[in-house]
Amino acid sequence: xxxxxxxxxxxxxxxxxxxxxxxxxxxxxxxxxxxxxxxxxxxxxxxxxxxxxxxxxxxxxxxxxxxxxxxxxxxxxxxxxxxxxxxxxxxxxxxxxxxxxxxxxxxxxxxxxxxxxxxxxxxxxxxxxxxxxxxxxxxxxxxxxxxxxxxxxxxxxxxxxxxxxxxxxxxxxxxxxxxxxxxxxxxxxxxxxxxxxxxxxxxxxxxxxxxxxxxxxxxxxxxxxxxxxxxxxxxxxxxxxxxxxxxxxxxxxxxxxxxxxx
Numbered sequence: 001x002x003x004x005x006x007x008x009x010x011x012x013x014x015x016x017x018x019x020x021x022x023x024x025x026x027x028x029x030x031x032x033x034x035x036x037x038x039x040x041x042x043x044x045x046x047x048x049x050x051x052x053x054x055x056x057x058x059x060x061x062x063x064x065x066x067x068x069x070x071x072x073x074x075x076x077x078x079x080x081x082x083x084x085x086x087x088x089x090x091x092x093x094x095x096x097x098x099x100x101x102x103x104x105x106x107x108x109x110x111x112x113x114x115x116x117x118x119x120x121x122x123x124x125x126x127x128x129x130x131x132x133x134x135x136x137x138x139x140x141x142x143x144x145x146x147x148x149x150x151x152x153x154x155x156x157x158x159x160x161x162x163x164x165x166x167x168x169x170x171x172x173x174x175x176x177x178x179x180x181x182x183x184x185x186x187x188x189x190x191x192x193x194x195x196x197x198x199x200x201x202x203x204x205x206x207x208x209x210x211x212x213x214x215x216x217x218x219x220x221x222x223x224x225x226x227x228x229x230x231x232x233x234x235x236x237x238x239x240x241x242x243x244x245x246x247x248x249x250x251x252x253x254x255x256x257x258x259x260x261x262x
Contacts, residue, residue, distance in 0.1 A: 008068045009034045009152045009186030010055045015064035017050055017212075025050055025212035027064060030205060034151070035184040037224060039197035041243065042207030043251045048190040050212070052077070052154045055188060068152070076145030076185075078158045082137035084129040084144075090116065091125040094144045101148070115143040118177060135166035139173070146177060146185075153178075155189035159196070171200055175225035194243045198236060199226060204243050209251045216246040 009032045016026035025047040032038050032055075040048045053059040054066050056077050084093045091112050098108035116122055119139040129137055138158055145153055159167040178184055191197050197204045198220045206216040221235040230236055 008032060009036070010188065011065075011067040012051065012054065012061075013065040013067065015054065015061045015066060017047070017054070017059070018062040023211070024062070026061075028207075028213060030214060032068075032152070032186050032188055034186055036203065037178065037187040037201045038189075039201035039204040040188065040190045040207065041192065041194065041197050041204055041247055042212075043209035043247075044192075046207040046209050046250070047212030048207060049156050051207075052156050052188065052190060055152065056154055074148065074151040076148060076150035076153045078138075078141050078145045078153070078155045080157045080160060082129065082134075082141040084137060084140060086129050089126045089128055090121065090132070090140045090143075093129070093140060094147050097144060097148050111147055112143070115147040116140065118146075118180075119143045119173060133166075135162055135170065138162065138170060142170075142174070142177075149181070150185050151183075153185045153187045155187065157190050157192070160192070167196075171196065172225075174200070179225050194247060195231070195240050198239045198243055199231060200224065206243070206246045206250050215250045218243055218246060 011031040012028050014026075015028045016024050018024045028047075028051065030051070040051060042048055050059065054061060056075050057066075084090065085096070091109055094115055095105070095108040095112035098111060099105060103111075113122065113125055116125060119142055121136060121139055121143065124132070124136065129140070132140065141158065159170055162170065174187075178187060189200065194204075201220055202223065204218045204220065205214055206218070207213065208215045218239070220239050222230070
């Protein structure tokens with residue numbers, strides 16, 4: 001069941017997902033506040049990507065309630081791959097969500113150009129996806145997700161395939177874009193990197209490897225965006241170690257079925 005949830009950007013209430021021949025996922029209870037950044041961490045197969053699809057309305061729970069998020073039609077999704085249409089330039093790619101909602105073409109392209117400029121691609125409007133580096137393609141994908149001014153932004157490991165320097169730059173850009181919006185969107189992102197989770201989020205949520213249930217929720221010290229040098233501060237290192245410990249404990253009982261959705 002999906003319903004609107006005015007007090008939250010997204011919420012999962014006693015959510016269970018069943019697949020034929022697999023152990024069920026859940027029950028999961030999780031609430032994301034407006035403007036909050038939440039990291040989902042857990043073993044492969046713990047159900048992290050499934051939770052994103054539930055929040056996006058791309059999948060329905062077998063039981064329980066999904067509130068907010070997709071019910072408002074104001075959700076942006078950035079997948080692991082940039083998923084840009086190869087036959088269109090990136091301005092047209094970014095304008096597409098607006099055109100699909102009925103925005104005039106000129107307005108959609110103007111807003112797409114502004115979104116691309118915000119992610120540092122203002123000079124590449126006519127480039128085709130094949131002409132972009134991996135980092136540029138992910139920036140274009142982020143611009144496409146943000147062009148509709150979503151209340152909820154869902155990120156499914158979008159930085160995983162990038163080199164460490166590009167990855168750090170994109171994380172800093174994501175903080176900058178989030179901080180510069182009013183109101184700020186809620187962000188839920190999947191990662192296997194505990195340092196990335198602590199740096200990016202207000203709160204890290206750990207999922208059990210066997211059931212997908214929430215086993216721990218750890219607030220991160222301070223508030224994003226982070227100051228220069230924050231990664232080297234003792235409180236950052238301590239938070240990373242605590243999260244790594246919780247993640248290790250969540251993996252003591254391996255998932256019963258290695259084919260469960262990630």
